[in-house]
Amino acid sequence: MPFKSLGLSDPLVKGILATGYTAPTQIQAEAIPAAIEGKDIIACAQTGTGKTAAFVLPILNRLCHEPRSKKPVIKALILTPTRELAVQIETALKGYGRFTQIKSLTVYGGVSIQTQLKALQKGVDIVVATPGRLMDHMNRKSLDLRSIEVLVLDEADRMFDMGFINDVRKIVGVMPKKRQTLLFSATMSDDIKALTTSIQVDPKIIVVGQQRNPIETITQHVYHVKAEQKTDLLVHMLNDGEMNSVLVFSRTKRGADKIARRLDHAGVKTVTVHSDKSQSQRMKAMEGFRAGKFQVMVATDVAARGIDISGISHVVNFDVPAYAEDYIHRIGRTGRAEATGDAITFVSDDEKDHIKKIERFISKKFKFETYHGFDYAGFTPATSEAGIKSYALPKMAWSGKKGGGGGGRKSFGGGRPGGGAGGASRRPGARRK
Numbered sequence: 001m002p003f004k005s006l007g008l009s010d011p012l013v014k015g016i017l018a019t020g021y022t023a024p025t026q027i028q029a030e031a032i033p034a035a036i037e038g039k040d041i042i043a044c045a046q047t048g049t050g051k052t053a054a055f056v057l058p059i060l061n062r063l064c065h066e067p068r069s070k071k072p073v074i075k076a077l078i079l080t081p082t083r084e085l086a087v088q089i090e091t092a093l094k095g096y097g098r099f100t101q102i103k104s105l106t107v108y109g110g111v112s113i114q115t116q117l118k119a120l121q122k123g124v125d126i127v128v129a130t131p132g133r134l135m136d137h138m139n140r141k142s143l144d145l146r147s148i149e150v151l152v153l154d155e156a157d158r159m160f161d162m163g164f165i166n167d168v169r170k171i172v173g174v175m176p177k178k179r180q181t182l183l184f185s186a187t188m189s190d191d192i193k194a195l196t197t198s199i200q201v202d203p204k205i206i207v208v209g210q211q212r213n214p215i216e217t218i219t220q221h222v223y224h225v226k227a228e229q230k231t232d233l234l235v236h237m238l239n240d241g242e243m244n245s246v247l248v249f250s251r252t253k254r255g256a257d258k259i260a261r262r263l264d265h266a267g268v269k270t271v272t273v274h275s276d277k278s279q280s281q282r283m284k285a286m287e288g289f290r291a292g293k294f295q296v297m298v299a300t301d302v303a304a305r306g307i308d309i310s311g312i313s314h315v316v317n318f319d320v321p322a323y324a325e326d327y328i329h330r331i332g333r334t335g336r337a338e339a340t341g342d343a344i345t346f347v348s349d350d351e352k353d354h355i356k357k358i359e360r361f362i363s364k365k366f367k368f369e370t371y372h373g374f375d376y377a378g379f380t381p382a383t384s385e386a387g388i389k390s391y392a393l394p395k396m397a398w399s400g401k402k403g404g405g406g407g408g409r410k411s412f413g414g415g416r417p418g419g420g421a422g423g424a425s426r427r428p429g430a431r432r433k
């Protein structure tokens, strides 16, 4: 299906083609026509499905058709939980909108507010914001939301997780009631459902792929290892497999720094990203990683959602995330937009309960693998099924059209069936070209 058949105007179709996309992803094919019609939308879509374009394009399309005043007023607000995501959305707006006159501004904390104030004074059509900094602007009265026509809540589940819900409610409270509201979330909790009923009218529900199941392009591996041997195993894997672009997750900032130091010591080019780093350090780190200057980037969960680097070959969970949802957010950094990827999780004895929680959450059992050629130093790693023998599958809490993850999603890139835990002694990078 070509982009033109979705009802997008010519300059936008040109902008998309110039970006290099040839066909819409499933979420784009389903959400864009409904959003152009003016409907409210709840889209349950995993990371990497192309959801950013699914809300950015209808907004640009609407503004293309509206008369423009000399000094633009803010007609669309996109709220997103992290600065990195805000930057990624801004890049999408600028890219797809390159043949339009529409002006957008990104507003997030950790950088000087002055530049943002100046841009707001000149006038913008679209603001992309993290809730905290947007509240600062609202308190200063430097930004007026009374002309908002479209509100997007991006990664709504993460905004809840990060404690932004009260800010979101306050922000929504000052907007016109008559507006279009588009909500995107990887998972649908009761909190989010309650929010949608209070801020949306008769929303169209779109579910892409199976809710909760990690996207199908990712192959998942789980290794049982002694906590103190995790770094050695990581170094062994990095030296052995074709692991070119590896994102390693650590639960804590101190842990991330420690892993990075040990990898550096082992001669692996490594960079870290966490909330103690300044915005410019984080951007620089990501640019370096993207450009291939570093083989490994070590990050904490807070940094996880904003990272959009295509071509991450492996995600390594150095420790098992304590929250099952974070597992999906972490591994979603690889396998972005249909490319394939491997997710590797190291499990020490004290983390087995976390693995069980993840198994329940994603309705899938893992198998512990052993890594060939690695000296476990007397430790006998489990190789059987991880977690629990049997459990009831959680009910799908969300009704609506199930995308099934096939069909239109194969329109670009290859894909190998994912989710297979694989047999023992497999090299996670071995099949990659």
Ligand code: AMP
Pocket: 021, 022, 023, 024, 025, 028, 046, 047, 048, 049, 050, 051, 052, 053, 308, 310, 336, 337, 412
């Ligand atoms: P998102 O889920 O919005 O974070 O998008 C994931 C990745 O898919 C990003 O790197 C996008 O640039 C890319 N992408 C989005 N739409 C398309 C498309 N129609 N064709 C190819 N790549 C896309």
